[in-house]
Amino acid sequence: MKNLLAIEELSAAQITAIVDEAVELKASRGNHTSKPLDGQTWAIIFTKSSTRTRVSFEVGIRELGGSPMFLSSNDIQLGRGEPIKDTARVLGRMVHGVVIRTFAQQDVVDFAEFSKLPVINALTDDEHPCQILADLQTVREKLGGWDGKKFAFVGDGFSNMTRSWMWAAERLGFELVVASPKSCQPPAEFMAQLSSGLVSVCEDPKVAVAGADVINTDVWLSMGQEGQKEKEAEFAGFQLNSELLADANQGHIVLHCLPAYRGKEITDELLEKHTDTIFQQAENRLHAQKAVLAEVSRA
Numbered sequence: 001m002k003n004l005l006a007i008e009e010l011s012a013a014q015i016t017a018i019v020d021e022a023v024e025l026k027a028s029r030g031n032h033t034s035k036p037l038d039g040q041t042w043a044i045i046f047t048k049s050s051t052r053t054r055v056s057f058e059v060g061i062r063e064l065g066g067s068p069m070f071l072s073s074n075d076i077q078l079g080r081g082e083p084i085k086d087t088a089r090v091l092g093r094m095v096h097g098v099v100i101r102t103f104a105q106q107d108v109v110d111f112a113e114f115s116k117l118p119v120i121n122a123l124t125d126d127e128h129p130c131q132i133l134a135d136l137q138t139v140r141e142k143l144g145g146w147d148g149k150k151f152a153f154v155g156d157g158f159s160n161m162t163r164s165w166m167w168a169a170e171r172l173g174f175e176l177v178v179a180s181p182k183s184c185q186p187p188a189e190f191m192a193q194l195s196s197g198l199v200s201v202c203e204d205p206k207v208a209v210a211g212a213d214v215i216n217t218d219v220w221l222s223m224g225q226e227g228q229k230e231k232e233a234e235f236a237g238f239q240l241n242s243e244l245l246a247d248a249n250q251g252h253i254v255l256h257c258l259p260a261y262r263g264k265e266i267t268d269e270l271l272e273k274h275t276d277t278i279f280q281q282a283e284n285r286l287h288a289q290k291a292v293l294a295e296v297s298r299a
């Protein structure tokens with residue numbers, strides 16, 4: 001695997017191998033015998049805010065023997081309009097790999113093409129693959145695996161998180177029911193790409209959550225949509241709270257990629273009840289991304 005641009009591009013075997021390696025790297029943290037990024041410098045180019053992704057990549061690159069170089073897009077010429085392809089060509093001659101968080105998926109695709117470096121998508125408007133790999137690791141640790149489990153996603157049905165989850169369900173073969181207001185549901189052209197029959201979309205959060213083992217939500221307004229107050233108004237009734245979860249499977253877990261807006265997509269009470277899982281999920285960003293870095297460094 002040369003790059004990690006999208007869950008859509010991965011096979012079940014690749015996803016499972018990354019989760020397996022993440023579990024091993026977590027167990028051997030502090031005692032790694034291999035330093036696959038030894039002598040390498042990795043650029044981390046972010047156009048959007050981040051706490052978890054930035055810190056976990058900086059720490060992870062160091063722990064694998066490399067040096068991270070954080071570049072806010074505002075501080076480099078990219079922020080003044082220098083084209084992606086020129087930025088990529090320059091970095092391709094200087095660093096050994098790039099982690100990018102930005103808006104358009106095409107930008108990470110172009111960066112990979114023009115830099116010829118390994119490129120990792122640290123979130124775009126279309127996908128958040130690193131998050132989903134960490135979430136799958138968390139599901140493995142908490143529930144033993146994903147086979148036969150029902151997953152529910154309540155919230156924005158066409159966000160980067162939902163799209164990555166839909167591709168994960170499609171590739172790994174688990175049931176996923178997305179509950180979302182009509183206006184935020186994936187378009188028919190997107191759904192037509194999914195052929196497993198395991199991913200469905202509805203307007204009733206109770207239907208999604210009934211019998212679910214893994215219940216997931218995310219912010220109602222993703223980065224870049226903060227001004228869309230009319231969109232937020234559509235989400236009344238789509239909050240994760242204890243009443244909604246009454247019919248979930250016994251032993252269910254709640255996931256939230258964070259940051260969370262308590263009182264909006266999830267109640268403070270429910271989030272606090274599930275902090276053990278949710279902050280394990282945040283920690284697993286480090287381990288899952290180290291597995292991705294190790295994997296792309298072998299390509």
Ligand code: CP
Pocket residue numbers: 049050051052053054123131257258259
């Ligand atoms: N979940 C996640 O990607 O968090 P950050 O925006 O803080 O990186």
Ligand code: NVA
Pocket residue numbers: 123128159160161218219221222223257258259
């Ligand atoms: N969907 C959210 C995820 C944040 C980690 C966003 O894009 O803002």
